[in-house]
Structures are given as structure tokens and as C-alpha cells.
Amino acid sequence: MSKNTPKAIRGTQDIFGADAEAFAYVVETFERVRKLYRFRRVEMPVFEKTEVFSRAIGETTDVVSKEMYSFEDRGGDSLTLRPEFTAGIARAFLTNGWQQHAPLKVAAHGPLFRYERPQKGRYRQFHQIDAEIIGAAEPQADVELLAMADQLLKELGIEGVTLHLNTLGDADSRENWRAALIEYFRAVKGDLSEDSQERLEKNPLRILDSKDRRDKVFLADAPKIDDFLTDEATAFFESVTSGLDAAGVKWQRAESLVRGLDYYRHTAFEFIPDEGSAAADALGAQSTVLGGGRYDGLMESLGGPATPAVGWAAGIERLAMLVGEKGEPQPDIVVVVEDDDMIATGQSAVSAIRNAGLSAEIIGTGGKKKRFDKAVKLGSHVIIAMSDGERRLRYQTEGPVRERLVAALKDLGLN
RNA sequence: GCGAUCGUAGCUCAGUUGGUUAGAGCGCCGGUUUGUGGUACCGGAGGUCGGGGGUUCGAGACCCCUCGAUCGCCCCA
Structure with a gap:
């Protein structure tokens, strides 16, 4: 490779082969x-x-100031590559009159951009699948959204992952809890880790999921959200949990699960690999597989009417790491033209095969004696070899696949 | 933003305490063998050792800078 060949941008990926198949499998399953x-x-x-x-x-946080890809366009507007789906969907909901469709259930997937240090399962351009229900205030919306997430993970064949569930209450509950946490931790500030002393001012809720031992000793006795929930908030959460039970979605309470952003209300959740599971090993420190919550406060921050909503997103790369090897499919048929005089015959055969809906590859280049070996290495189900003016067939599979291919080839007159 | 480890042919790697033309396997290309067959053998192309600077008579190996990868911290919408 030349020294002045441009390299890929840090934190971007060129996804290929088995990885690309796993990626596509995640997206296809999500679509279904x-x-x-x-x-x-x-x-x-x-x-x-x-x-x-x-x-x-x-x-508030570093998120906006340091971790977005923002730039000025030629007209002088400040633009940003989307770091998440929710805000853009909320904007579209307001600017396109989608209120008329409320409650609106939407799904999206695609690339997102965050200026972060790359590490396992974390890239600067990464991809998510996303689901939102906008304009639904009822806990049933939370339940339906979570049931879909749960079914998705099951259909992907991902095991050893559990739904961790919490409530942040309504705006008042949340604010009172936050104040109590600040008061509690401020009393022991000197004994907290340096990071948590900082968090105390900037983002006190985050002290709850600190990994530092110095902080962990104080967590058990920290104020609990349950003591600050209003009756309405308690009832809402109970409706969610009983709905999940009815839907057969397993969950566990996670009192310290929080959201950094102010617009979140009530339900917050993450699907997290169980400790010691294969999934946990595969993901390393980036453990959350799918996460979301209720964001009743978001629309107002964009200047819209108060609009309840709930949603989740999941990283496709992380899911792809958990679905196991998805090999690239074998061709149904490989046509090997060993005799250059028969190249046209081979081309019309492979064309007919593809038109019949079967996948096919044609090999007609390179050493004539090695062409058949190439076909064998492709792992094809059927090889049609063309040499000495005639065709020969070789089947590599048994059972239903073979019968289907035999029938198809017979229809095409290639048997 | 911080820390640790790493960066040699397309891929996976080996390269003794710095010393002559940088190696292997796989893959690729060609040939021989075999001949309904993923065999065996022979040969070939392809690296100047991420990039830059320095130490030295001499560096892939030592030092510095830089870029990147990996893992972790911070952050996590």
C-alpha cells in the first residue's frame, strides 16, 4: 500500500463478510x-x-459541547450530524403535522455520529435501530415498546440479557429525589472519589452507577426514588410492571438506573447482559444492549406542545456481536467453464439459473485445471462443469435442498 | 480528555542481548500430478518493517514525536 493512500477516519468501520452478514441479520430481524x-x-x-x-x-453536559459533529454550512447555519434518532424524530413530528397520527409508532435505523474515543462496541460512526411511540401518555405504550424489544432480542437469539427497569417519576418526583441525593452525598463529599465529587455538582444522579469502591459504600443508604414518587407516578410504574408481567416480559428492578437528560420521566430501562454471561464477555465495558425511556418533556424543549412519548434505541454493532457467526450464504449453483469454447453456454446457463431465482456464480478464468477447485471452495450446493463439449453435474448436498435444485435444473433443461 | 498494550508481506504471525540480500504458514498466480475431483509437489508475484525525527560505524529491533488499533477510565443522548 502506498504511503499516501488515504486511511479511514478514526472510529469508522468498513463492515464486510461475516460481520456484514450479522449486521444485515440484525436489521432484517428488526424490520420483521x-x-x-x-x-x-x-x-x-x-x-x-x-x-x-x-x-x-x-x-448541561459534555455531550453537546464536546461530543457532537457540528459544523457551519455555506449558508452560515450551524448543523450537526445526528448523534441520536429521538430529537430528529421529535422535530419531524412537530414540523410535519404528525400530531394527526398520534399516537404514532415509528421505527428507524441508520448511522449516528458521536465524537468519542473508540473502544469495544463503540465507534464514531455507528448504527442503531430505534423505536418510538409519540403522543401516548398511557403506561400501555411503555409495555408495548418493551415487549417489542424483548421479542426482538429473543428472535435474534440473544440470551443472557435481562431488562433492568426503573422509574424516575414525574418532574416533581425526580427533582425532589435529585435534591435529596445532593444533600446526602454532600455530607460525605470528602470521602467520595474525585470523579464523584465532580459529578455532585454536574450530574449527581450518575454517582449512583459509579464503579469506584469509595463511592459504592454510600450507595446502599442513598435516598431511594420510591420515597419521592407521587401517587400518580407510583401507579404509573405499577401499571408498567404489571403489564410487562402480563405480556410475559421478564424484568428486574434497578433502583440506580438513571438517565442523564432532564427530559426523561417515569420509565427508564436498559437490557443488560447478566454477569458472567457470554454476552457480557463479548461486550466488555460497553454493556448496555438496548436502552430507552419515557421522554414526556422533550417536545416542549423544542417549542412544541406538551407531548408524551417513549422510545428506545439499540446499537446494531453490539447486537451483531451477540448474534453469532452468520456465514455468507453458499451459492445454490456454480457453473464451471473448463473449456473456453463453452463460455457462451456457461453464460446462458448461469443467466437462466438466476432468472429462475437461484443464486449462481460462474467461473471461467484462470488455470483451466484449477477452476473446478475454485468451485469446490465456494461451498456450492451444485456444480455444473462444462468441458469437452459436454456438461457434468456434481451435487454436494443431500435432502430437501438437493431435491429442490434437481427439480429446478430439470425445469431449466440443465440436468 | 486520561491510562495501558500494540502496529513486520492480502491474512495470521516469527524475527536471539541492534550487525551481511527481512522469514514461515495460509491466501493469490503459474506449472506438474491427480482426473468426478476440495490431493501432493514445484515455482512465482507481493513487505523496507504505520509515518517522521534521533542515537549508532550499523536499527524492524533503542529514544522522542505523530497517526492508528485494541482494552479500560471519563462520558454515554
């Missing part, structure tokens, strides 16, 4: 399951005005 739950497909722009994200996410 999303239709079962009657979520409608949306295609969204990859970039938006920066304010779509900055107003939705809030200016």
Missing part, C-alpha cells in the same frame, strides 16, 4: 419484528440544525 408490532417506518435526515439536538439534549 417492527411490522409485527405495527411500527411505521421513517427515514430521517442524517443532519439537522444544531439546535435540534442542543435544545433537546440540553447544554
Whole structure:
């Protein structure tokens, strides 16, 4: 490779071969399951005005200031490559009059961009599948959304992953809890880790999932959200959990599961690999497979009417790491032209095979004696060898596949 | 943003304490053998050792910088 050949941008991936098959399998399964739950497909722009994200996410954390791909276009507008789906979908809901479709169930998938340090299961351009229900205030919406997520993971064959569920209550519950946490941790501030002392000012809820031992000793006695929930918030959460039980979705309570952004209300959840599971090993530190929650406060931050909504997203790369090897499919038939005089015969045969809906590859280049070996290495089910003015067939499979191919070849007059 | 480990042919790797023309397997190309067959053998193409600078008589091996990868911390929409 030449020294001045351009290299790929840090944190981007060229997905190929078995990885690409696993990726496609995740997306195809998502498409299938999303239709079962009657979520409608949306295609969204990859970039938006920066304010779509900055107003939705809030200016509070490093997220907006340091981790978005923002740039000025030629007209002088500040634009940002989407770091998430939710804000853009919310913007579309408001600007396209999608209120008329409420409650609106939508699903999307595609690339997202975050300026972060790449590591296992984490890239600067990465891909997510996403599902949202907008304009539905009822806990049944949460249940349906979670049931879809649960079924998706099952259909992908991912095991050892559990739904961790929490409630953040309504706006008042959340604020009172937050104040109590600050008060509690401030009293022991000197004994907390340096990171958590910082978090105490910026993002106190995050102290709850600190990995530092110095912090963990204080977590057990920290104020619990349950003590701050209003009656309505408690009832809402109970409806969600009983609905999940009725739908057969297994879950476990995770009192310290929080969301960094202010617009989240009530339900918050993540599907996380069980400790010691194969899934946990495969994902390393980036453990959450699928996460989301209720974001009743988002639409107002974009200047729209109060609109309840709930959604989730999941990283396709991470899911793909958990679905196991998805080999590239073998060709149904390989046509080997060993005799150059028969190249036209081979071409018409492979054309007929493909028109009949069977996958086919034609080999007619390179050393004549090695062409058959190439076909064998492709792992084809059937090889049609053409040499000395005649055709020969070799079947490599048994059972139903073979019968189907035999019949098809007979129809085509190639047997 | 911080830390650790790593970066040699297309791929996986080996290269003693720095010393003559940088190696292997696989893959690829060609040939011989075999001849309804994923065999065996022979040969070939392809790296100047991520990039730049330095130490040295001499560096793939040592030092510095830089880019990238991997794993972790921070962050996690």
C-alpha cells in the first residue's frame, strides 16, 4: 500500500463478510419484528440544525459541547450530524403535522455520529435501530415498546440479557429525589472519589452507577426514588410492571438506573447482559444492549406542545456481536467453464439459473485445471462443469435442498 | 480528555542481548500430478518493517514525536 493512500477516519468501520452478514441479520430481524408490532417506518435526515439536538439534549453536559459533529454550512447555519434518532424524530413530528397520527409508532435505523474515543462496541460512526411511540401518555405504550424489544432480542437469539427497569417519576418526583441525593452525598463529599465529587455538582444522579469502591459504600443508604414518587407516578410504574408481567416480559428492578437528560420521566430501562454471561464477555465495558425511556418533556424543549412519548434505541454493532457467526450464504449453483469454447453456454446457463431465482456464480478464468477447485471452495450446493463439449453435474448436498435444485435444473433443461 | 498494550508481506504471525540480500504458514498466480475431483509437489508475484525525527560505524529491533488499533477510565443522548 502506498504511503499516501488515504486511511479511514478514526472510529469508522468498513463492515464486510461475516460481520456484514450479522449486521444485515440484525436489521432484517428488526424490520420483521417492527411490522409485527405495527411500527411505521421513517427515514430521517442524517443532519439537522444544531439546535435540534442542543435544545433537546440540553447544554448541561459534555455531550453537546464536546461530543457532537457540528459544523457551519455555506449558508452560515450551524448543523450537526445526528448523534441520536429521538430529537430528529421529535422535530419531524412537530414540523410535519404528525400530531394527526398520534399516537404514532415509528421505527428507524441508520448511522449516528458521536465524537468519542473508540473502544469495544463503540465507534464514531455507528448504527442503531430505534423505536418510538409519540403522543401516548398511557403506561400501555411503555409495555408495548418493551415487549417489542424483548421479542426482538429473543428472535435474534440473544440470551443472557435481562431488562433492568426503573422509574424516575414525574418532574416533581425526580427533582425532589435529585435534591435529596445532593444533600446526602454532600455530607460525605470528602470521602467520595474525585470523579464523584465532580459529578455532585454536574450530574449527581450518575454517582449512583459509579464503579469506584469509595463511592459504592454510600450507595446502599442513598435516598431511594420510591420515597419521592407521587401517587400518580407510583401507579404509573405499577401499571408498567404489571403489564410487562402480563405480556410475559421478564424484568428486574434497578433502583440506580438513571438517565442523564432532564427530559426523561417515569420509565427508564436498559437490557443488560447478566454477569458472567457470554454476552457480557463479548461486550466488555460497553454493556448496555438496548436502552430507552419515557421522554414526556422533550417536545416542549423544542417549542412544541406538551407531548408524551417513549422510545428506545439499540446499537446494531453490539447486537451483531451477540448474534453469532452468520456465514455468507453458499451459492445454490456454480457453473464451471473448463473449456473456453463453452463460455457462451456457461453464460446462458448461469443467466437462466438466476432468472429462475437461484443464486449462481460462474467461473471461467484462470488455470483451466484449477477452476473446478475454485468451485469446490465456494461451498456450492451444485456444480455444473462444462468441458469437452459436454456438461457434468456434481451435487454436494443431500435432502430437501438437493431435491429442490434437481427439480429446478430439470425445469431449466440443465440436468 | 486520561491510562495501558500494540502496529513486520492480502491474512495470521516469527524475527536471539541492534550487525551481511527481512522469514514461515495460509491466501493469490503459474506449472506438474491427480482426473468426478476440495490431493501432493514445484515455482512465482507481493513487505523496507504505520509515518517522521534521533542515537549508532550499523536499527524492524533503542529514544522522542505523530497517526492508528485494541482494552479500560471519563462520558454515554
